[in-house]
Amino acid sequence: MTRAAPTTLRPTSAKEVRDAVLDTPGRLAISGAGTARHWAGRPAEADATIDLSALSGVITHNPGDMTVSVHAGTPVRELQEQLAEHGQRLALDAARTDRGATVGGLLATADAGPSALVYGGMRDLVIGTTTVLADGTMVRSGGHVIKNVAGYDMAKLMHGSYGTFGPVVEVVLRLHPVPKAVACVAVDGPLDAAAAHVQRLMASPLEPIAAEWVSGEPGTLLVRLEGGTDTLPARTGRLLELLGDGAREIGPEGWARHAALTGGPSSRPEQARAAVAAAGPAGTSATALAGAGIADPTAVPGPDPAAPAGAAGDPGAVVRIGCAPVRLAPLLAGLPSTAVTAGPATGVATVTVPGSAVAEVHRAVAAAGGTSVLRDRPDTLDAPAWGPAPSALALLKAVKTQLDPEARFAAGRFEPWM
């Protein structure tokens, strides 16, 4: 183990993580690639940070079983490159994978991309985890088989936990085949029109992998299909017909602006290209943008904390929203957003709003029966990270007390709830 800084521990094995937890008194922060450092509640000051970025790499890949176990600090981008050699992938296209986000980080933040419509998020792809608790206990659940109901599904508890129960050190994932062919279709129009398109699309037998609207003048609906090399063109034709006037086929780079709006500060172009090649459409590169062929491709209000969007003088903030799909368009229409990506079929949206409007956004989302969490925002912004507490808050606190009685991990992440 090396000490990168006086208060940062950089373990290179699960055992070293446990030693770090046991040997370091006080509050511990956990970090991976740092791509979601500004998400959710602001971490309280910790006595030490456990940096998991050196806990990286594939442990076992079983191509025939389509499962892989990895160290939690493995960047998904690197994992995808290795899996692609076997025609396999982790069916997750969260935008920030382009910036080096790790398997553990994506699990802890419950992040997902457009293809969650079909493949779900990390909760649906993780089949086993090993976690180190505050008392040094290493707890393993699940296993290497996809079908498994033995014991509690502890991996689910880690999904969206922001590390509050301790660092996840190993993750077992189920894999999917890389599709033989991918097609992307775009049609311009406002969100209402896009939602109507998606309603017809979901009632059709075309089986879209993703359907997302990206704001602009007037905005663009993006639809992705996956299939066989010989068969996909026919289905793409059916999709173009269904979407009608103005629908056109575009390259996978058409998703670049979507990724830029949902994935945080943009990355180096070459990394983005590698990710597009390995994982399908999720690039954020400037070159990809140029070829995007979607409305207003240059106006990308960056949710970068260093270069905030929003009204002049008001730092912008990014809020992730979820609600019942048909409620999404009316909800978004009432928000003071400067940029939006929205899944009319999933009910999930990512919006950039003025920092001063965050509390108002939480209220409006809660009124629509939805949930919201603050993502990237400037360091100086003082805004609530979460909407109203869930009805099961007392239960959440009870489980937290069981697993981390001294509240050593991830303090502040669930402020103001706990």
Added chain:
Amino acid sequence: MPLARRVHDEFVALLGAADVIDDPVRARAYECDGLTGSRVVPELVLLPRTADDVAGCVRICARHRVPFVARGAGTGLSGGALPVADGVVIGLNRLNRVLEVDPENRRAVLEPGVTNLEITAAAAAHGLYYAPDPSSQQVCTIGGNVAENSGGAHCLKYGFTTNHVLSMEVVLPDGTQVTLGTDSAEQQGPDLRGVFLGSEGTLGIVTAVTVRLLRTPEVMRTLLADFPSVAAGGQVVSDIVAAGIVPAAVEMMDALAIEAAEGATGAGYSLDTPAALVVELDGTVEECEEQFALVKEICDRHGCTRLHIAGSPEERANIWRGRKAAFAAVGRISPDYIVQDGVVPRTRLAEVLERIEEMSSAAGLRVANVFHAGDGNLHPLVLFSDAEGQTERAEHLSAQIAELCVEMGGSLSGEHGIGTDKACSMPTMFGEDDLAVMDRVRAGFDPDHICNPGKLLPTPRLCGEKPGRYRPHPLEEAGLIERL
């Protein structure tokens, strides 16, 4: 010790005397679930009609520290709904309304007593269906599916109950009512819904479930193929997967299972083949046809001796009828049997079957194999005769097979659950620390240990006792349910 009269009176005051069963003869109907070898007659059976009454019952239990066991249709195969001595059973069959079918959001809201098949029936008019399809789907309830995280033949492609439940109204063991999950995939912190799903009734009682509905696929293609060996069939499965195809279902049966199933159903399976494979694809016309052609080619490549393609929905139903009847049909070729539910990594199927055959010969007992070949979920059926004193040997062989699956990097259970049946085998799959932490999570939900105690995790009391042998469930004997 019998429940205090005072507690009994509180239940009657809440529900009315008609919905509180205290007659031991009537209570016997609740003495077991599908694991019929274990039986306990409950002290009281409560039959609430509303979520608030469920919460009221649980609050009374919590106040008096009375253990309770939730029960749906009682089709579970691992003893999850086995009553607890000195405790009450809370039957949820009267909460059986489809509360809402929402085609625009593609979801349905159900009370826990709605049967699995009723969900699809309610959604079908909108061209939608509910994907998880445990083979007891005619009678098993969504509440039970939530408790067991039920799968089915089609979970290879579509996932399990946990992948299809958005949110649930839950009564926690202290009687409070909370919502777990949200209206979308976005969560409010850690996924407590995901922990509750598959917790086998040990973390609370679900009183309403919101499930995702999928659009009915454009086409379905089903084939039945015979192979000269189980290994050849297994190679076909590997090649299908390697070709990047995700079938809706891949099922395999060996000669003994085929003999039983065909004898019972006359579904058209070949009696002289060592192995048969059922492969089903679904999706859009273009993809399905292309992949189906590829599957046929792979079958031929591995010496397929007969290939039957379902030419009509009736023929497809027939193939599935034969497959789904396999469990119960084994009763035709053996007086008694025990069903196992282990999982191995798919690539080790041939190896595990070989080992099972060796163990079977060594024990001098026949084992019929029916399994979900696509996901490595085996259902070996250990055949024996209690009358001939083979019970103990059969139980030993059965436990050996389950533990062999764990040894091969798999799991004790793919879909039937741990319950009381496999709780004592949990230490073969999990370490002491793993189990202790699961118990801590349980204590977070249920600090007083009154919610379905003695299930899922091993206890000294349970593991000192010996479970009884498998006997067919009355519903199974009546032909109302089948096992997969």
